[in-house]
Amino acid sequence: MDLKQGDRPWMGESAIKKTTRPSRTLLVSLALIFVLVTYQLRVWVNILREANTPLRNDANKGSSPFRWPDISPSKELEYYECYDKFQCARLELPMDYNGTDTPDNKIAIAIIRQPAKVHVSDPRYGGAILVNPGGPGGSGVAKVLYHGELIQQVVDSDRTLNESHDSDKYFDIIGFDPRGVNHSTPVLSCFQDNFARQVWNLQSEAEGILGSSGASLRIAWRRARALADGCSSRLDGSNQTILEHVNTTPVAADMAEIIERHGQWREKQGQQAQRAYNTAHKCHADNEIISRTRWNKGREKLLYWGFSYGTLLGSTFAAMYPERVERVALDGVVNAEDYYHGPWTSNLRDTDRILEKLFIYCDQGGPEQCRFWRTGGPQAIQAAYEKLLVDIWDDPLSVVGDQRRGPEIITWSDLKMIVKDALYQPVIFGPVMAELLQDITNGTGSVFADYKEKKRTPACRSSECIADGPFSEACTSPGWNEMEATRAVLCTDAEGIGSFTEDEFRVYWEQVQDQSASMGDFWAQTRLDCAGWRKLAKWRFAGPFAGNTSHPILWIGNTYDTVTPLWNAHRMSEYFPGSVVLQQDSEGHCSITAPSLCTAKAVRSYFQTGVLPAQGTVCVPEVKPFGIKASSEQALTVKDTELLAALTRVAETMSFV
Incomplete structure (x- = not known):
């Protein structure tokens, strides 16, 4: 229902009463919060800017900087050194898999590789894990640039190379920009600049x-x-047909092509390594490396870790190519039936429970951890929040400019936006939300104005x-x-969704x-946003979104997820025999927003051995919002400490905002 002037926004049933404001948090704590806000807001923009920074190829050292457009698209994977420690390629694929092989029917997919700790000829090489950060429209290149090494810490064996065995596996991490996104070309653009x-x-x-x-x-x-x-x-012109070919079906087909080309590349690397080995050892009949790295033409299998929309991409691939699933971990699960056929009504089952839990954690954290804390428990905090919704609806807050920024106005929409951020990432943005809500309550709004300014690029x-x-x-x-x-x-x-x-x-x-x-x-x-969208996809896989995969899928879901409820994971698991749902007892969007050693070790075991956690397994995170400890206080090993540090960095630098 559209609200009319003077109507009140939705209110809960909690009584509204004035409460005593807690003592002000130490100035040092406020500074730390401000640093965190600034860092989190800038991080994803910086990732994308880094992804557009000129590269240097070994062959071009000392010459002009190398850029993505300087890599000529090729039908095979041809990697170039990029971003200091990565390798980049542009893979030429058909725009329309059902069309003719013409110059206009070509796209170039930007691919980045975080190399494994071992060479592909090593028996400990586990293959290439493709990742997708979600969206749709998220950049896999940016994901690997920022998180590739951290993802390796999760999936690789926890043994060092010196102490490892042949059964310990070490993986390439590959990210790609889906068609129309970021560095993949042609690029979708509806604005002139x-x-x-x-x-x-x-x-x-x-x-x-x-x-x-x-x-x-x-x-x-x-x-x-x-x-x-x-x-x-x-995009109606003859050279702008990309709009009809960016849907999920051809992207899943692109993934099949990427793993095929990787198999081809792996075989060539193995042949070179075999020749070098035989020459060094003066033998000519040894083909162990060639056998281990052989390209299985048309039968290469997928290793994949997808988040949010990336789970929809992964489940679509599994339905289209069930025989080509080797390891597929899907975190923050989209309900494929509701997504593809509408009406998009299965997403918000648990969302408001997250806000309720944030009020509970705020109460438990106390005034030193939660700036919006109130005496009287979670109900008093909720009442203060609801009163603030009414107050700012009736009277937006004006904020004067200062030496760092111009004047601002804080509105009801702004308040709802920071709440949305906290719902997606409670551990990171819960304290930020509390700080900004209190800033409005104080009647100043300067911290909130700084927050808004830093979100703009x-x-x-x-x-x-x-x-x-x-x-x-x-x-x-x-x-x-x-x-x-x-x-x-x-x-x-989703046909007809608009x-x-x-x-x-x-x-x-x-x-x-x-x-x-x-x-x-x-x-x-x-x-x-889809209202009146005229372009239709040329190729849509119609389902069923189910399959008896060659290896079972691992589904991961939070107890309370913002837009991909745990129910979705159980629903999707029913359509893929043998698959297992791993529940993480946390709030927010995707398990990685709340670091959990239990979940990380389950993911590692899955990629290392293929073993799934027992059905009904529930993992706890290491921390809840506002510094609440969620797991036991047992001492961590050095390796667990390193793994937790990697998980924490991923959580701090995720971007759903």
Whole structure:
């Protein structure tokens, strides 16, 4: 239901009463919180910028910097040294797998490889694990750039190379930018340059989210239609058919091609190693390395770890190619039936429970850990939050500028946005949410204004963009088009998902609002973004989304997940015989947002040996929001300490915001 001027946002049943404000946290604690906020907000933008930093190839040392476009796409994997310790390639694949082999029917997939600790000829080489961070529209290149080594710490044997056995495995970690995303070409772009895209986003921020005013639906509806019509018209040309080929089905086929080309590359590496070995040992009949690295043409199997939307990609691959599954771990599970066929109503089952738990953890953490703490327990904290929702709805907070930024206004939409961030990543953003809520309560808003300012990334037209003109390659930097890529995938995956009237959408909006007061407005916007999307996918796998895989799948779900409830994992497991659901007793989106040694060791065991955890296994995280200890206080081994440090770094640098 669209709120009219003067209406109140949803309120819980808790009584609202004034409470005594706790003593102020130490200045040092506030500084640490501010540093954390700043770091977390900048990290993903920095990842994408790093992914666009010029590279250097060994052959070009001392010459001009090397860039992604300087790698010529090839039909085989041809790796170049990049980003100091990585290897990069651009794999040429068909845009339309069912089309003709013409120059216009080509795409180039950007691929990055974190090399294994051992050579592919080593018996301890375990293969290449593909990763997908979610989205849709997330960059696998950026994921591996920032987390590749950390992922290796989870999946590799915990034995050092000197103490390991042939049964201990060490893996390549491979990330790829799905078609239309980041460094893969051609790139989807519905704006003439980054500056125009940033203006559009700032307009969205100023207008507020769904439910922020009586006019919010009318404005959001027309903005969605304008963008959908503009994208469809812009990409209607003969050389811009990529919009019809970015859905999940061809991306799953791309993964099949990537593992095939990796098998081909592995065989060549093995042949070279065998020749070198035979020459060094003066033997000519030894073919052990060749046998171990042989390319299984058409039968290469997938090792994969996918998160969020990446679970949908993984389950789609498993349904299309069940005989090619070797290890597939899926964390934060999407319900494939609801995703592909609509109406997208299975996502918010547990979302509001996360907010309830945050109030409980805030109470347990006390005023030193939770700046929004109130005497009277979780109910008092919830009441203070609900009162704040009403107050800022009626009277947004103006914030004067200072020497670091200009003036700001803190609105109901801003408050809901920080709550959304905390729902996705409670351990990291729960304390940030509490700090910002208290900042509003104090009537200053300066910390919140700093937070808003740091979420914005300046977008200036480069001299190359000005010279080359609108919609040129120079005008859209890699990573900036994630909004268009996300919509293009979502709106072409589910046939007819954007075919609704404004009144029909209002009914859907009410439905998801009833499911989650804290997240319903945002989730409704996800579907609204598809309103009027004209382009349809040329190739859609119609299912069934099930299969008797050659090795069982490992599904992972939090007890309370923001948009991929644990129920989804159990539902999907029913369609894949032998698969197992591992539950992590934590809150937030995907298990990796709450580090757990138990979960990490289960994932490691799965990739090392193929052994699944026992059905019904529940892992606990090491920490809950606001510093609450969740696991036992037993002393950690050196290896566990190192593993926990890696998991913590992943959690701190994940980006769902």
